[in-house]
Amino acid sequence: xxxxxxxxxxxxxxxxxxxxxxDLKSQYQTIAxxxxxxxxxxxxxxxxxxxxEKDEFIYHEMITHVSMAxxxxxxxxxxxxxxxxxxxxxxxxxxxxxxxxxxxxxxxxVEVCRxxxxxxxxxxxxxxxxxxxxxxxxxxxxxAGEYDLIIVDSTDPLGPGEGxxxxxxxxxxxxxxxxQGILANQIGGPYYPDDIQAVQNAYRxxxxxxxxxxxxxxxxxxxxxxxxxxxxxxxxxxxxQDLKADVWNSLGLHTQxxxxxxxxxxxxxxxxxxxxxxxxx
Amino acid sequence: xxxxxxxxxxxxxxxxxxxxxxDLKSQYQTIAxxxxxxxxxxxxxxxxxxxxEKDEFIYHEMITHVSMAxxxxxxxxxxxxxxxxxxxxxxxxxxxxxxxxxxxxxxxxVEVCRxxxxxxxxxxxxxxxxxxxxxxxxxxxxxAGEYDLIIVDSTDPLGPGEGxxxxxxxxxxxxxxxxQGILANQIGGPYYPDDIQAVQNAYRxxxxxxxxxxxxxxxxxxxxxxxxxxxxxxxxxxxxQDLKADVWNSLGLHTQxxxxxxxxxxxxxxxxxxxxxxxxx
Numbered sequence: 111x112x113x114x115x116x117x118x119x120x121x122x123x124x125x126x127x128x129x130x131x132x133d134l135k136s137q138y139q140t141i142a143x144x145x146x147x148x149x150x151x152x153x154x155x156x157x158x159x160x161x162x163e164k165d166e167f168i169y170h171e172m173i174t175h176v177s178m179a180x181x182x183x184x185x186x187x188x189x190x191x192x193x194x195x196x197x198x199x200x201x202x203x204x205x206x207x208x209x210x211x212x213x214x215x216x217x218x219x220v221e222v223c224r225x226x227x228x229x230x231x232x233x234x235x236x237x238x239x240x241x242x243x244x245x246x247x248x249x250x251x252x253x254a255g256e257y258d259l260i261i262v263d264s265t266d267p268l269g270p271g272e273g274x275x276x277x278x279x280x281x282x283x284x285x286x287x288x289x290q291g292i293l294a295n296q297i298g299g300p301y302y303p304d305d306i307q308a309v310q311n312a313y314r315x316x317x318x319x320x321x322x323x324x325x326x327x328x329x330x331x332x333x334x335x336x337x338x339x340x341x342x343x344x345x346x347x348x349x350x351q352d353l354k355a356d357v358w359n360s361l362g363l364h365t366q367x368x369x370x371x372x373x374x375x376x377x378x379x380x381x382x383x384x385x386x387x388x389x390x391x
Numbered sequence: 392x393x394x395x396x397x398x399x400x401x402x403x404x405x406x407x408x409x410x411x412x413x414d415l416k417s418q419y420q421t422i423a424x425x426x427x428x429x430x431x432x433x434x435x436x437x438x439x440x441x442x443x444e445k446d447e448f449i450y451h452e453m454i455t456h457v458s459m460a461x462x463x464x465x466x467x468x469x470x471x472x473x474x475x476x477x478x479x480x481x482x483x484x485x486x487x488x489x490x491x492x493x494x495x496x497x498x499x500x501v502e503v504c505r506x507x508x509x510x511x512x513x514x515x516x517x518x519x520x521x522x523x524x525x526x527x528x529x530x531x532x533x534x535a536g537e538y539d540l541i542i543v544d545s546t547d548p549l550g551p552g553e554g555x556x557x558x559x560x561x562x563x564x565x566x567x568x569x570x571q572g573i574l575a576n577q578i579g580g581p582y583y584p585d586d587i588q589a590v591q592n593a594y595r596x597x598x599x600x601x602x603x604x605x606x607x608x609x610x611x612x613x614x615x616x617x618x619x620x621x622x623x624x625x626x627x628x629x630x631x632q633d634l635k636a637d638v639w640n641s642l643g644l645h646t647q648x649x650x651x652x653x654x655x656x657x658x659x660x661x662x663x664x665x666x667x668x669x670x671x672x
Contacts, residue, residue: 120407120428126400147401165582168661301446301612329610329618329661331582336617337610367661375656380449380610380648 113144113152115159117302117334125149125159125332131226136218138270143226149332151227153194155219156269161194162332163229169296170196170230171368172328172376173340177259177292178204179358179373180347184258185209188286190246190274192263193219195231201261202236203363210239211257213250215270217243247273253286260287262295267308275308277315284319284345293320293343300327300383301335309339310390316343317391324349325387326376328367339383350377394425394433396440398583398615406430406440406613412507417499419551424507430613432508434475436500437550442475443613444510450577451477451511452649453609453657454621458540458573459485460639460654461628465539466490469567471527471555473544474500476512482542483517484644491520492538494531496551498524528554534567541568543576548589556589558596565600565626574601574624581608581664582616590620591671597624598672605630606668607657609648620664631658 114124125146133142142154150163161169174197178184185208189197193214201210212234214220220241223231234241242249246262260283267275274295283293297312299305309325317323320343330338342349355370379387395405406427414423423435431444442450455478459465466489470478474495482491493515495501501522504512515522523530527543541564548556555576564574578593580586590606598604601624611619623630636651660668 118429122405124403124405126402148399167663327610329608329616331616331618335610335612337612366663369659369662371659372656372661375653375659378650378652378656380653381650382448382647 113154113159115157115334121302123334125152132222134218134222136216138216139265141219141222143222153223153227155265158266159332160265161196161230163227165331166196166230168328168330168367169338170200171365173197173261173263173294173296174200175358175363175365175368176326176340176342176349176373176376177261177294179354179370180349180352181258181290181292182206182354182357182361186257187211188213188250188257188260190250190260190262190264191271192261194223194227195220195234197261197263198236198239199230199233202233202238204361208238210236211242212239213242213244213246215243215245245273247279247282250279250282250286253282255286255288257287258291260291260293262293264296266298267311275312275315277318280316280319287345289345290347291345292347293341295341297325297339297341299333299335299338300386301337305334306386310386312341313387314390316341320344322346322348324377325379325383327379327383328376350374394435394440396438396615399585402583404615406433413503415499415503417497419497420546422500422503424503434504434508436546439547440613441546442477442511444508446612447477447511449609449611449648450619451481452646454478454542454544454575454577455481456639456644456646456649457607457621457623457630457654457657458542458575460635460651461630461633462539462571462573463487463635463638463642467538468492469494469531469538469541471531471541471543471545472552473542475504475508476501476515478542478544479517479520480511480514483514483519485642489519491517492523493520494523494525494527496524496526526554528560528563531560531563531567534563536567536569538568539572541572541574543574545577547579548592556593556596558599561597561600568626570626571628572626573628574622576622578606578620578622580614580616580619581667582618586615587667591667593622594668595671597622601625603627603629605658606660606664608660608664609657631655
């Protein structure tokens with residue numbers, strides 16, 4: 111029994127499944143958790159691999175700690191999507207964070223992950239976390255100056271995540287942020303055509319809203335091409351110039367992927383990636 | 392018709408083939424070239440994807456330009472393996488290089504690539520290139536102080552490439568290098584168990600021979616995990632401290648992946664990669 115993700119009609123990645131733990135259709139999407147031989151449990155939404163227990167640390171560390179190391183004083187955080195809880199888990203490691211509002215459109219993702227993926231969902235009960243089961247677009251629409259950090263940890267811009275890749279949503283995020291606010295989000299991969307288009311669209315729109323809009327990368331072996339991109343946008347903070355490496359390192363957080371040298375390296379993009387970002391503007 | 396590479400018995404990567412151009416068994420290994428829908432032509436040796444026309448630039452730029460940017464005065468180069476010619480192609484772009492000795496054990500790899508992969512093999516006729524069809528181990532055994540740079544661009548340490556991952560071969564390379572000499576080689580990926588073992592073995596042995604032994608990374612979408620590691624070893628030059636960014640940039644070489652900021656980023660490894668290197672020592 112194999113799970114296969116089609117990267118294109120001509121390229122596929124397959125993982126042998128030990129056991130299907132759950133496979134259901136929610137109001138919004140299909141949600142499945144499989145136990146696998148090589149990756150532990152994996153979460154699959156609408157046929158796309160969202161995370162594996164083996165390498166989810168890469169995605170969740172990179173979507174969280176880069177922003178936290180640029181502004182270690184962050185107190186109020188909004189997380190959009192992220193129903194598996196991995197991003198919240200990383201955020202709860204900061205004693206200085208006071209509030210984490212998490213908005214997930216699909217309650218069933220959280221229920222499934224609480225039951226089958228405690229590795230990621232285990233910190234959703236942290237007292238600082240408030241869960242809102244609603245559309246992130248709607249949630250952000252009436253917020254102003256409330257958050258230091260917004261993390262958009264969504265599915266790709268097809269299906270329920272679509273609204274989270276629009277200019278109007280990014281403008282709502284901008285307004286929902288305080289003066290030193292940062293927006294971090296996953297924007298796709300630089301290699302396969304559909305991913306490239308998603309990256310270009312997201313980057314162009316974010317850049318039209320935020321004065322600082324940068325892109326950084328990580329190696330995520332179980333995402334298409336293994337090369338994944340994140341957006342870092344802010345009202346002024348620069349992710350390289352304003353990195354507080356000493357402050358972050360003094361926190362003594364144990365991370366498996368992220369470190370402050372890699373932080374800088376993450377913003378050093380290959381030429382072909384820089385070119386596709388420019389071409390999309 | 393699909394080509395499938397098994398990353399483990401439980402993980403596979405498959406590419407749809409448009410046409411099989413050649414599929415033969417040489418004295419040393421099987422050699423195949425397929426035309427594909429998404430990657431152009433691909434070279435497969437012993438069932439492993441060696442290169443695709445679409446992304447070979449990443450591997451070949453990263454195995455070449457990192458060393459050249461640390462010592463832009465390199466004149467004499469030995470290339471071991473690399474029958475496809477991609478590494479030589481990148482080297483020939485430097486007017487300052489005077490001699491490129493290329494030692495490939497399998498003449499048929501070169502013949503196949505000359506015929507079917509002119510994109511990589513097209514510079515093997517450069518007048519500075521001398522081709523030796525013999526075992527790289529044997530070739531290096533009687534050289535002393537001849538080269539500024541040795542690039543070992545081999546298959547993995549199973550099959551004919553095995554001898555190129557031994558301590559005695561690295562010691563021969565050390566002796567074959569001049570005082571400012573650099574050894575660059577591909578050592579494997581950090582993610583799947585077989586690759587990890589190869590990386591650890593190579594790193595441990597290189598470190599036991601060279602005073603400077605570092606590892607750097609690149610995103611190669613069509614290699615297992617998309618995350619690939621290279622060794623940089625030298626008799627003294629440090630790949631970060633001694634980077635000649637201004638000199639290299641003044642050469643005006645057009646690269647699709649490499650740039651001098653990414654050079655530095657390439658040496659900023661994730662924590663889990665640093666740990667597996669340390670654990671292998």
